[in-house]
Amino acid sequence: DATVIILGAGQAGGQCAASLRRSGFDGRIVLAGSEPHPPYQRPPLSKAYLAGEIGEDRLWLQPPDVWADQKVELRLGVTATAIDRDAKTVRFDDGTTQTYTHLVIATGSRVRPLPVPGADLDGVRYLRTIADIDVLKADFQPGKRIAIVGGGYIGLEAASVAKKLGAQPVVIEAMDRLLARVAVPELSAFYLDAHRTRGVTVELSAQVEAIEGSQGRAGAVLLADGREIVCDSVLVGIGVLPNQELASAAGLTTGNGISVDSECRTSDPAIFAIGDCAEQENWLTGTRIRLESVPNALDQAKHAAAAICGTPAPKPEVPWFWSDQFELKLQTAGVIGQQDTTLQRRPADPAAGHFTLFHLKDGVLIAADCVNDAHGFMAAKMMIAQRAKPDLDDLVNPDVPMKDVMKAALGR
Ligand code: FAD
Numbered sequence: 044d045a046t047v048i049i050l051g052a053g054q055a056g057g058q059c060a061a062s063l064r065r066s067g068f069d070g071r072i073v074l075a076g077s078e079p080h081p082p083y084q085r086p087p088l089s090k091a092y093l094a095g096e097i098g099e100d101r102l103w104l105q106p107p108d109v110w111a112d113q114k115v116e117l118r119l120g121v122t123a124t125a126i127d128r129d130a131k132t133v134r135f136d137d138g139t140t141q142t143y144t145h146l147v148i149a150t151g152s153r154v155r156p157l158p159v160p161g162a163d164l165d166g167v168r169y170l171r172t173i174a175d176i177d178v179l180k181a182d183f184q185p186g187k188r189i190a191i192v193g194g195g196y197i198g199l200e201a202a203s204v205a206k207k208l209g210a211q212p213v214v215i216e217a218m219d220r221l222l223a224r225v226a227v228p229e230l231s232a233f234y235l236d237a238h239r240t241r242g243v244t245v246e247l248s249a250q251v252e253a254i255e256g257s258q259g260r261a262g263a264v265l266l267a268d269g270r271e272i273v274c275d276s277v278l279v280g281i282g283v284l285p286n287q288e289l290a291s292a293a294g295l296t297t298g299n300g301i302s303v304d305s306e307c308r309t310s311d312p313a314i315f316a317i318g319d320c321a322e323q324e325n326w327l328t329g330t331r332i333r334l335e336s337v338p339n340a341l342d343q344a345k346h347a348a349a350a351i352c353g354t355p356a357p358k359p360e361v362p363w364f365w366s367d368q369f370e371l372k373l374q375t376a377g378v379i380g381q382q383d384t385t386l387q388r389r390p391a392d393p394a395a396g397h398f399t400l401f402h403l404k405d406g407v408l409i410a411a412d413c414v415n416d417a418h419g420f421m422a423a424k425m426m427i428a429q430r431a432k433p434d435l436d437d438l439v440n441p442d443v444p445m446k447d448v449m450k451a452a453l454g455r
């Protein structure tokens with residue numbers, strides 16, 4: 044009998060199970076995950092859930108009882124420890140072994156630990172799971188000083204929630220700008236200003252040397268220049284590492300993630316990998332990349348499900364991502380890095396509070412960062428998908444509506 048085992052009951056794993064059923068797969072589906080929760084969305088963890096604005100029930104990918112209705116066997120609180128590719132079995136840490144016809148590895152990523160003395164003190168936290176937030180909520184209280192190590196999206200979103208809740212966040216970033224790994228300098232500068240003007244302290248080019256504490260509890264972050272940032276707790280957000288060890292131990296090809304083809308198949312045709320743990324050649328960039336975003340997890344889940352069912356592959360999506368900080372909604376379409384030009388489109392009235400950065404390569408729009416600009420984002424996404432060459436004067440002219448820029452570009 045056909046049995047699909049999905050390892051990792053997260054965003055990608057959950058979607059894959061649902062898509063398999065939607066595509067007509069009528070064999071067994073076992074969705075096994077280390078966490079005790081049914082599949083849930085992580086983005087609200089550093090946003091509305093951390094802020095206490097929504098409850099756990101709003102995190103679920105679908106109402107928990109629907110999994111049984113779809114005949115998806117949820118096995119929660121179990122971790123896969125080994126894959127035997129010859130026997131087509133997976134071993135779990137509860138001593139059980141299960142046989143598959145197809146295996147989907149959707150093990151996601153884990154937080155990168157802060158490699159300094161004192162990082163194991165009580166009060167040093169990370170932000171990845173529901174369990175993490177349940178602990179963190181005690182720190183995000185009025186008046187509490189929270190040292191946030193890492194000025195990436197997670198750190199900045201947490202800083203914005205901390206400020207909203209009346210705490211005192213200090214963002215400590217090792218590079219000379221925020222979001223250095225994922226954004227162009229113009230966007231970094233915008234967010235630096237946005238945070239500082241809203242009362243967040245941001246320290247750039249600040250190397251953390253140690254976490255200091257007393258009686259086993261963190262009380263300060265020591266910087267390489269000798270400065271000490273006194274705090275009540277430390278939140279570390281310095282990136283993630285793909286959970287690929289299970290795959291490499293089974294002899295599957297890995298790089299920065301588990302290597303997969305356009306169907307999300309690994310070097311073993313019976314095994315797929317999807318989501319944060321997978322590295323794939325991106326159809327837009329032509330390079331092998333590992334994306335850490337919900338749209339990518341969902342897209343790859345649908346591709347793997349289609350390949351397993353033998354149904355037509357969905358159209359590949361333009362990669363995209365979002366981040367909410369204060370009243371600022373950033374939506375990024377495409378992948379930055381290959382652009383030779385960045386152009387800014389601003390409304391004539393700067394008080395309007397929205398703008399878009401367009402990134403082009405040889406005149407082709409390859410990416411866009413849109414702040415509070417949903418129209419700009421939708422238009423950019425469609426143009427990127429078509430590898431359109433928009434008129435550059437119109438693109439930055441706020442008097443030419445984005446839909447007209449797009450229409451002209453798609454018709455060219
Ligand atoms: P995950 O959702 O991490 O799921 C993997 C699951 O596999 C985990 O539950 C893990 O415990 C389990 N697992 C690992 N190893 C094993 C094993 N051996 N056996 C069984 N189970 C295992 N993306 C956006 O697009 N927009 C955002 O605004 C955004 N905000 C984010 C905010 C936070 C705080 C975080 C942490 C992430 C955010 N992301 C955001 C990223 C997004 O959540 C991830 O890209 C997405 O969750 C990836 O899905 P996944 O299924 O690959 O991994």
